[in-house]
Amino acid sequence: MNVFTVPMLGIFLIRYFNADAAWTGILTGATLGGAAIGSILGGIINDSLGRRKSFLINNIIFIIAAIASLFSRNVLMFTVSRFIAGFPVGSDIPNVYSYIMESSSPGKREYFGTMNTEMATLAILSINSIILLMLLIHLSKIIWRLVIFSSVIPNIILLINYNRLDNISVNNHGYINFIKKLRENNLKWHATLYSWICGICSSVEVSTFAFFIPYIVTRLHIYNIIGSRIITLLIYAFGVPAGIIGPLMLPRLGLKRLGSYGFIIAFISLIGSGLSIYLGRYYITLIFMVIFIFGNHWNNQPLLTAQALVSSREYRGTAIGLSNFIGNVPSFLAVLAFPTIVSIIGLGIATMLISIASLTGIIVSSKVFIEIYRYTESF
Structure with missing residues (x-):
C-alpha cells in the first residue's frame, strides 16, 4: 500500500502544495527513490541480521516516516519524509520473497511469488476507495492526510504479530562473490539478466503510465473530480482478475511465456492509448488502459x-535486493521526468514513448530468459 499512496494522491498533493510539473515528479518519485536505496541495504540486512529483525526494522522506520509525512508543512518536508518511507518499502521486497521461497514447495513458491501484483491492486483499490469516500462526504482538504494515516494501520498489525515469524539468519559475503557465482551458471545468469533488464522495463511502465492513470484521467476532462476517481477505481479494479489469472496460468505457460505475453499486451495498449489521446478519442483510451493493466501485471x-x-x-536477500534496486532506479528517474516530458511533447506522444520499454521487454523475455518454473537447485 505504501508505494502507491502518493501516486494515487497526486492531484490533491499538487493542489495542496501548489506543485509545478517538476515538483509533481519529485513528489511522486520520492518513495521510489527511497525504495531503490532500501532494496540494496535491505537485502544485506535481510541476509546478515535475519529475516525477522529485518521485518521489525522495516515496519518501525515506515511508521516514523508516515507520522512525519502527516505533519509536513511544506513540499520539501513532505518529499523528504516520503523518501525515508521508501527505505522500508524497498527493504521489504527481499524480506517477503525470502520468506516465500524458504517456506513453500516448488510450484507453490512460483504461485505465491507471482501474487505480488494482486496485493498491489488491493492496495491501490483501498487507497482509491478511501479517496472516493472522502470526496463524497466533502472532506477533500484532508484526504491525503487520512490516506497516509490509514497506510500505517497494516504496519501496526504486522508489528503485533512480529514474534510469530521465524528468524532465518545467514552470512552475507557481498555482491562480488554473489555475481561471480551467478556467472558460473548459464541458466542462473540468464534468469538474473532477465530479472534486471525486464525489471527496468516493467518498472518504467508502472512508474509512468500506471502511476499516472489518475492524473491522466483527470487531465482528459471527461468527468468531474468524483467521476474521474470512480473511473480510475474501475480501471484499477481489473487488476484483481489480472493478478489472479496470471499465477493460475503458470502450470500451462511457465514464467517465460507469462512475462512475454504481458509485455506484448502492454506494448499494444500503450501505442493504442497514446494514439487515442493524440487523436482526442478519450473513451477509447480508457479501454486501452484496462488492457494495459492485464499486460503490466503479467510482465511484472x-x-x-x-x-x-x-x-x-x-x-537470496542480497540477490533480490539488487534486482529490485536495478528496477527502481530508472523507475524513480522516469517518475521525475514524465510530468515534464508531458508538458513538452504532450500526453499522447509521451505515452507512446513508454512503449519502447515494453518492446525491450518482449525481446529480452523471448531471447534471454530460460524457463525455470519449478526450479529446485540452489547455489
Missing part, C-alpha cells in the same frame, strides 16, 4: 520470482 509477476528461485538462501 515473473521478475523477482525468477531471481528468488535461482538464488541460494545464503545470498
Whole structure:
C-alpha cells in the first residue's frame, strides 16, 4: 500500500502544495527513490541480521516516516519524509520473497511469488476507495492526510504479530562473490539478466503510465473530480482478475511465456492509448488502459520470482535486493521526468514513448530468459 499512496494522491498533493510539473515528479518519485536505496541495504540486512529483525526494522522506520509525512508543512518536508518511507518499502521486497521461497514447495513458491501484483491492486483499490469516500462526504482538504494515516494501520498489525515469524539468519559475503557465482551458471545468469533488464522495463511502465492513470484521467476532462476517481477505481479494479489469472496460468505457460505475453499486451495498449489521446478519442483510451493493466501485471509477476528461485538462501536477500534496486532506479528517474516530458511533447506522444520499454521487454523475455518454473537447485 505504501508505494502507491502518493501516486494515487497526486492531484490533491499538487493542489495542496501548489506543485509545478517538476515538483509533481519529485513528489511522486520520492518513495521510489527511497525504495531503490532500501532494496540494496535491505537485502544485506535481510541476509546478515535475519529475516525477522529485518521485518521489525522495516515496519518501525515506515511508521516514523508516515507520522512525519502527516505533519509536513511544506513540499520539501513532505518529499523528504516520503523518501525515508521508501527505505522500508524497498527493504521489504527481499524480506517477503525470502520468506516465500524458504517456506513453500516448488510450484507453490512460483504461485505465491507471482501474487505480488494482486496485493498491489488491493492496495491501490483501498487507497482509491478511501479517496472516493472522502470526496463524497466533502472532506477533500484532508484526504491525503487520512490516506497516509490509514497506510500505517497494516504496519501496526504486522508489528503485533512480529514474534510469530521465524528468524532465518545467514552470512552475507557481498555482491562480488554473489555475481561471480551467478556467472558460473548459464541458466542462473540468464534468469538474473532477465530479472534486471525486464525489471527496468516493467518498472518504467508502472512508474509512468500506471502511476499516472489518475492524473491522466483527470487531465482528459471527461468527468468531474468524483467521476474521474470512480473511473480510475474501475480501471484499477481489473487488476484483481489480472493478478489472479496470471499465477493460475503458470502450470500451462511457465514464467517465460507469462512475462512475454504481458509485455506484448502492454506494448499494444500503450501505442493504442497514446494514439487515442493524440487523436482526442478519450473513451477509447480508457479501454486501452484496462488492457494495459492485464499486460503490466503479467510482465511484472515473473521478475523477482525468477531471481528468488535461482538464488541460494545464503545470498537470496542480497540477490533480490539488487534486482529490485536495478528496477527502481530508472523507475524513480522516469517518475521525475514524465510530468515534464508531458508538458513538452504532450500526453499522447509521451505515452507512446513508454512503449519502447515494453518492446525491450518482449525481446529480452523471448531471447534471454530460460524457463525455470519449478526450479529446485540452489547455489
